[in-house]
Amino acid sequence: MCLGIPGRIVAITDETRKLxxxxxxxxxxxxxxxxxxxxxxxxxxxxxxxLIHVGFAMSRIDERQAQETLQILTELGEAQQEIAxxxxxxxx
Numbered sequence: 001m002c003l004g005i006p007g008r009i010v011a012i013t014d015e016t017r018k019l020x021x022x023x024x025x026x027x028x029x030x031x032x033x034x035x036x037x038x039x040x041x042x043x044x045x046x047x048x049x050x051l052i053h054v055g056f057a058m059s060r061i062d063e064r065q066a067q068e069t070l071q072i073l074t075e076l077g078e079a080q081q082e083i084a085x086x087x088x089x090x091x092x
Contacts (some may be wrong), residue, residue: 004053005082006066012042027086033057
């Protein structure tokens with residue numbers, strides 16, 4: 001199952017391709033942030049919480065929403081599955 005999972009942007013890795021490193025529960029993954037920049041400078045996105053789906057940051061969320069979503073996903077067992085898949089991909 002592929003679902004959206006919250007993560008926090010920790011660094012911009014490629015300005016041209018709009019790629020950033022996002023931390024998802026301790027697993028770092030490169031994702032495309034083109035959908036959430038809204039005309040902002042890329043560096044201004046560092047520290048933002050985002051909802052990630054198939055390698056793209058789809059929307060910006062606040063920290064409370066991120067924590068609540070991670071908690072619910074953890075309770076459902078979904079977060080562990082997604083985080084394990086990220087680790088197994090060798091890109092996290």
